[in-house]
Amino acid sequence: MTRDREATGERILAAAAALFAEHGYDQVTVRMIASAAGANVALVNRYFGSKANLFATVLITASTVTAAIEGDPGRMPARLAEHVAHRLRTGASEPLVRMLDRAGTSPEIRAVLAARVEAGLVDAISARLPGPQARERALLATVIILGAGSLRRLLGPDGLHDADPAVLEARLETAFRACLAPPGG
Incomplete structure (x- = not known):
């Protein structure tokens, strides 16, 4: 279970980093990130709270x-x-x-x-x-x-x-x- 959670979080971070780098923060939606990560919007929000928090986490890890x-x-x-x-x-x-x-x-x-x-x-x-x-x-x-x-x-x-x-x-x-x-x- 922990491994799946970590893998899902990593997929979301990787998808967000790629999308933010390609399109910019304002043009990327949580729905786009979820789709690219193979997750749903609710899961992205549960892991990171908001698009801004996700962006901040990507900045830290990148x-x-x-x-x-x-x-x-x-x-x-x-x-x-x-x-x-x-x-x-x-x-x-x-x-x-x-x-x-x-x-x-x-x-x-x-x-x-x-x-x-x-x-x-x-x-x-x-x-x-x-x-x-x-x-x-x-x-x-x-x-x-x-x-x-x-x-x-x-x-x-x-x-x-x-x-x-x-x-x-x-x-x-x-x-x-x-x-x-x-x-x-």
């Missing part, structure tokens, strides 16, 4: 930056630099990025996105930083992460495609180290 944040805090700047450099150079368009691009401007979704950035980036990074002003330092690192996504969306995959990966990562690591260093450190 993010790849979490792996760059976790681990030894001293190595976090290098991991974040590698993550951002890869996205900039390859134009890697993970489902999460496509979902954010097509998220729409509804206040409900803006609140979900703001909460996701707070919890998934700012809070996650600041929790691993020693010393004072951890939140401020985490916000600065978040500016780089989100700004990289905006640049990639504007310029497309060719923006930094030809950049030397080692140089790009080294420069980004320097920027992340400056952002994340404790005051006077």
